[in-house]
Amino acid sequence: MTLRRILVTSALPYANGPIHIGHLVEYIQTDIWVRFQNLRGHRCVYMCADDTHGTAIMISAQREGVPPEQFIEMMHAAHVRDFTSFDIRFDNYGSTHSEQNRRMCALFWKAMREADLVVQREVTQLYDPLAGVFLADRFVKGTCPNPNCRAPNQYGDSCDRCGYTYSPTDLIDPVSTISGAKPELRSAPHLFLQIEKLHDFLEQWTQSGDHLQPEIANYLKGHFLQEPLRDWDISRPTPYFGFEIPDSPGNYWYVWFDAPIGYIGSTLQWCERTGENLDHWWRDSRTEIHHFIGKDITYFHCLFWPAMLKAAGVNLPKKVHIHGFLTVNGEKMSKSKGTLIRAETYRKHLDPAYLRYFYASKLSSRVEDLDLNFEEFALKINSDLVGNVVNLASRTARFLEGQTLSETYPDDGGLFAQAAAEGEAIAEAYESCDYGRAIRIILAAGDRANRFVEQAAPWNLKKDPARRQELRDACTIGLNLFRQIVVYLAPVLPRLAEQTGRLLNDPIISWSQSQRPLTGRRVEKYTHLMTRVPKEGIEAMTQESLEQESARPAEASQAAPAAPRDDNAPLQAEPLLPETISIDDFAKVDLRVARIVAAEEVPGADKLLKLVLSLGGDQERTVFAGIKKAYRPDALVGRLVICVANLAPRKMRFGVSEGMILAAGPGDSQVFLLAPDAGAKPGYRVH
RNA sequence: GGGCCUGUAGCUCAGCGGUUAGAGCAGGGGACUCAUAAUCCCUUGGUCGGGGGUUCGAAUCCCUCCGGGCCUACCA
Numbered sequence: 001m002t003l004r005r006i007l008v009t010s011a012l013p014y015a016n017g018p019i020h021i022g023h024l025v026e027y028i029q030t031d032i033w034v035r036f037q038n039l040r041g042h043r044c045v046y047m048c049a050d051d052t053h054g055t056a057i058m059i060s061a062q063r064e065g066v067p068p069e070q071f072i073e074m075m076h077a078a079h080v081r082d083f084t085s086f087d088i089r090f091d092n093y094g095s096t097h098s099e100q101n102r103r104m105c106a107l108f109w110k111a112m113r114e115a116d117l118v119v120q121r122e123v124t125q126l127y128d129p130l131a132g133v134f135l136a137d138r139f140v141k142g143t144c145p146n147p148n149c150r151a152p153n154q155y156g157d158s159c160d161r162c163g164y165t166y167s168p169t170d171l172i173d174p175v176s177t178i179s180g181a182k183p184e185l186r187s188a189p190h191l192f193l194q195i196e197k198l199h200d201f202l203e204q205w206t207q208s209g210d211h212l213q214p215e216i217a218n219y220l221k222g223h224f225l226q227e228p229l230r231d232w233d234i235s236r237p238t239p240y241f242g243f244e245i246p247d248s249p250g251n252y253w254y255v256w257f258d259a260p261i262g263y264i265g266s267t268l269q270w271c272e273r274t275g276e277n278l279d280h281w282w283r284d285s286r287t288e289i290h291h292f293i294g295k296d297i298t299y300f301h302c303l304f305w306p307a308m309l310k311a312a313g314v315n316l317p318k319k320v321h322i323h324g325f326l327t328v329n330g331e332k333m334s335k336s337k338g339t340l341i342r343a344e345t346y347r348k349h350l351d352p353a354y355l356r357y358f359y360a361s362k363l364s365s366r367v368e369d370l371d372l373n374f375e376e377f378a379l380k381i382n383s384d385l386v387g388n389v390v391n392l393a394s395r396t397a398r399f400l401e402g403q404t405l406s407e408t409y410p411d412d413g414g415l416f417a418q419a420a421a422e423g424e425a426i427a428e429a430y431e432s433c434d435y436g437r438a439i440r441i442i443l444a445a446g447d448r449a450n451r452f453v454e455q456a457a458p459w460n461l462k463k464d465p466a467r468r469q470e471l472r473d474a475c476t477i478g479l480n481l482f483r484q485i486v487v488y489l490a491p492v493l494p495r496l497a498e499q500t501g502r503l504l505n506d507p508i509i510s511w512s513q514s515q516r517p518l519t520g521r522r523v524e525k526y527t528h529l530m531t532r533v534p535k536e537g538i539e540a541m542t543q544e545s546l547e548q549e550s551a552r553p554a555e556a557s558q559a560a561p562a563a564p565r566d567d568n569a570p571l572q573a574e575p576l577l578p579e580t581i582s583i584d585d586f587a588k589v590d591l592r593v594a595r596i597v598a599a600e601e602v603p604g605a606d607k608l609l610k611l612v613l614s615l616g617g618d619q620e621r622t623v624f625a626g627i628k629k630a631y632r633p634d635a636l637v638g639r640l641v642i643c644v645a646n647l648a649p650r651k652m653r654f655g656v657s658e659g660m661i662l663a664a665g666p667g668d669s670q671v672f673l674l675a676p677d678a679g680a681k682p683g684y685r686v687h
Numbered sequence: 688g689g690g691c692c693u694g695u696a697g698c699u700c701a702g703c704g705g706u707u708a709g710a711g712c713a714g715g716g717g718a719c720u721c722a723u724a725a726u727c728c729c730u731u732g733g734u735c736g737g738g739g740g741u742u743c744g745a746a747u748c749c750c751u752c753c754g755g756g757c758c759u760a761c762c763a
Contacts, residue, residue: 137762157762167762215691222690223759230763256763299763324757362699368692369757376699379712387725395722440701443711450726459721532723 004288006044007281008034009263011293012051012096015075016060019082019343021355022326022333025370028359029323029433030292031088035491036430039511045281049094049101049266050076053242054255055136059178061241068241072097082343086352087494092273094266096258101265102243105258109245111312117197119231123190126156126168130181133239134188135168139178142171191248192231198307199229205306205316212302215367216322220302232304260305263291264314288318295322295367321433324369338546345544349537353493353530354381360435360492374542378533384439388446389485390496390529392453396478397503397526399458399471405504409480409517410473415452419445419484420515426488427511435492442488449481479504480517487514499529539638590646591686593676594621594661599636601628602654610654611636611661613643616683621645621658627671642674642686 010030013023030046037044052072061071072095080093094100112118126135140156145166151159156168168174169185176183195202206212206220233254235245240252264282271278281287293301301320309316325332328339346355358377361384362370409416422441429438456474461467483500490497490508501507505521594613597620602608607626614620621643642662649658662674676684 219691219758224763232763295757298758304763366692367757371699373699376712380699382723382725383712386723391722391725393722395726398721436700440710447711451728453721454719454727457719457721459719462721528723530723532725 004037004042004044005281005284005286006037006042006288006290007267008037008044008046008290009292010046010048011291011297012049012259012262013079014054014056015050015052015072015079015095016056017075019079020333021328021341021343021346021372024086024088024343024355025326025359025363026292026294026323027083027088028086028356029321029363029435032356032360032435032491033290033292033321033430033433035089035494036427039487039490039509040427041510041512045091045267045270046089047092047094047263047266047270048090049092049096049098049262050079051255051259051262052076052095052097053240053253053258055133055139055236055240058133058239058241069097078344082347085347086343087356089494092266092270094262094269096255096262096265098265098269100268100272101258101262104261104265104268105243105253106246108261108308108312109247109253112193112308113247115197115311117193117195117311119192119194120189121192121231122187123233124185124187126174126176126183127186128176128179128181128183130179131176133178134186134237135176135178135183137168139176140168140171140174140183141177142168142174145170145172188237189251190233190237191235191245191251192233193304193307194231195304195307196229196231198310199225201310202229202303202307205310206302211317211319213322213365213367216298216302216320219298224299224303229303256300256304260300260308282314285315287315289315291317291320293320293322295324298322321365322367323363324367327369327371329373330371335549336546338542338544338549340549341541341545342548345541345548348544349541350533351530353495354385354533356492357381357385357439361439363433363435364437365433374538378535378538381533384443385493386530386532388443388450389482389489392446392449392478392482392485393500393503393529394526395453396458396475396482397523399462400475400479400523401525402523403472404522405479405519406469406473406476407520409519410477412452412477412481415445415448415477415481416484416517418448419481423488423511423514430491438488439492442485445481445488446485449478449485452481453478475523476517476519479523483508483518484514487511496529503529535638588646589644591642591662592645593680593682593684593686594641594643594645595682596636596639596641599631605654608654609636613641613659613661614682615643615645616681619683622655623659623661624652624654624657625661625663627661627663627673631671631673639673640676640680640682642676 008030010026013019027048034044034046050072052068052075057072058068061068064071066074076095083090083093126140127133128135128139135156137156141153142156144151144154144159146159149159150172154171156171156174158166168183174183175181203221203225206217206225212220234257235248235251236242236254238244238250238252242252242255243258245251245253264278267281268278270276271281282289291301306316327333328337328341331337331339333340346352354377358372358380359370361380422445426438426441429435429441453474456477458471458474458478461471461474483504486493486497486500487508497508503524503526504518505524506513506518592615594615596611597614598612600610602610602624605624605628607628608624609628609631611623611625612620613623623643644660644662647659649656663671664674665671
């Protein structure tokens with residue numbers, strides 16, 4: 001095997017918000033690939049940076065009342081912290097707002113000029129006279145110009161009600177979302193790159209050489225390459241947070257010009273820090289460049305970026321790996337459903353290794369969306385990792401604690417050799433980003449190993465002192481099969497690999513360790529390498545994500561919505577009671593937090609659901625609640641509610657109801673359960 | 688409207704021209720008790736979305752229809 005020199009990047013996250021679990025698909029995918037390459041002995045470095053420029057950042061910084069430089073610094077620290085906590089290991093994590101990047105941009109710019117790709121044209125755009133900035137489409141809102149629609153509060157590019165597309169100047173009563181001012185038309189000179197001049201090159205590059213997944217090559221051919229490529233507007237007039245264009249004062253490079261150059265800027269920063277040579281990595285054709293990106297930024301990376309690289313005489317990527325989006329429980333991530341989960345929130349409640357493994361098991365080389373279903377997530381971790389893989393060590397290491405593995409590897413009926421032989425197939429799957437396939441092969445080896453342990457039954461051998469060596473041999477085999485699997489999983493689960501290295505006193509650092517059994521090593525005391533997914537962790541995480549959303553509604557819609565005015569209908573329907581009660585009256589009602597542990601429909605009842613509530617310990621209540629038209633039973637299980645615990649049991653046609661749960665609303669489908677905030681435990685009394 | 692992808696067991700998926708269509712999980716039955724209610728054995732379950740065609744032979748190739756997803760709709 002010849003050693004490769006590889007430079008890998010993930011898309012630069014925008015420094016305008018925290019990292020969430022959708023971002024992590026990409027960084028985990030990339031990190032696994034990089035770790036895999038290094039494990040195989042190749043030289044593979046991983047470059048990334050924050051994408052820090054543009055109007056959006058400028059506005060966010062203003063809103064926070066800090067200069068943009070300070071704003072992006074705070075974001076940078078938060079991003080680094082998040083990535084680190086998910087074991088995503090960059091060789092350099094820079095910023096597009098760095099001196100190195102400014103230098104690289106200037107270099108590219110010079111090349112663009114020399115290749116005669118730059119032209120200047122006037123662009124007329126809406127301008128916010130109050131804020132003093134030009135407005136991109138999404139910073140303008142107004143009424144949809146479609147005479148059949150006229151939906152208010154629509155963005156400047158298209159109407160999300162009727163789907164009509166238009167220019168922001170078509171909007172009726174347009175308003176700047178930045179200042180609320182009425183925008184006016186203004187024109188300014190912009191600089192454009194004529195990438196049509198590189199059309200032939202792009203056609204050839206995208207359609208040959210396996211640089212892109214087939215569906216992407218196809219997509220580009222059908223969508224962009226069929227007609228002349230439009231000039232690309234790569235400048236923005238002041239004020240703009242970014243780099244001023246050296247030979248065009250008052251104009252700044254558009255964020256999408258300096259962002260991909262950030263890959264190189266970050267590499268340069270790394271070179272300056274480590275003494276590496278930049279040309280070695282970006283101008284030497286023996287180096288492979290691999291970009292990992294999401295499908296949303298395909299054309300930047302597959303058309304503009306190759307065009308820029310080509311014009312600048314820099315290496316083109318060997319491959320752009322494109323992945324789909326994350327959905328959660330089958331739907332787009334949603335703030336209101338608590339499924340837009342920040343990396344930080346996840347980490348507070350669940351082990352990052354779970355997410356790494358889950359994503360790995362679902363990823364393929366296709367541009368497909370990936371669904372994170374929490375039920376499947378818990379099931380997969382528990383049965384694949386805890387039940388199958390880690391269990392192997394758990395059930396054999398204890399018999400050999402403080403002792404050593406057999407001096408020569410015993411006859412295991414060919415199990416180790418078989419899994420060793422499968423190493424190449426696993427490696428190929430990793431190489432082509434088909435991690436799901438790799439995992440499947442690895443788990444099959446785990447199944448065989450568990451079967452072996454079952455047959456060898458070390459727990460029986462242990463009973464007979466005369467069979468000590470047999471016991472030692474059986475556990476030597478079990479632990480070796482386990483370790484072999486851990487080597488294969490090391491790119492996905494680096495911590496498990498580290499722990500296993502310590503358990504067997506032999507750090508896992510190379511793929512080749514999967515090909516040779518380990519003998520004679522001392523076995524350390526076994527402690528759990530991974531625990532089962534705590535169900536309440538998933539709940540708490542979702543809850544917390546929901547609360548984060550409701551805690552900051554102000555910035556959600558810049559158009560300053562009127563303060564909500566609550567209407568009078570509910571009180572008219574059910575007037576306030578005239579009598580007052582004493583605190584003692586209230587204290588007679590024993591309200592408790594309860595968890596719904598079971599919920600089912602009641603045959604023959606239109607409105608009732610039968611619920612089983614846990615009040616903590618072994619206290620349970622069966623309650624019939626009239627909420628069937630508002631809630632699906634399966635959506636209720638696990639939820640925390642408030643129940644009246646000391647209500648006298650009441651016999652109903654369908655059984656005895658032992659309490660009530662609290663809910664509000666007029667009835668039927670308009671019923672709303674009361675729920676405690678995150679952190680409450682079943683059994684807590686409501687005071 | 689156009690383009691791409693997709694529809695195989697309850698769920699997640701593998702198989703992509705060749706013996707009676709597979710795996711994991713879930714379900715059912717049994718065993719074991721070393722292990723984090725983990726593990727092992729047996730087992731239920733599919734007209735491979737529908738219909739046409741090509742072929743000696745199709746889940747696999749072609750056409751068409753239906754369902755799901757994504758991207759687009761003169762925006763890059």
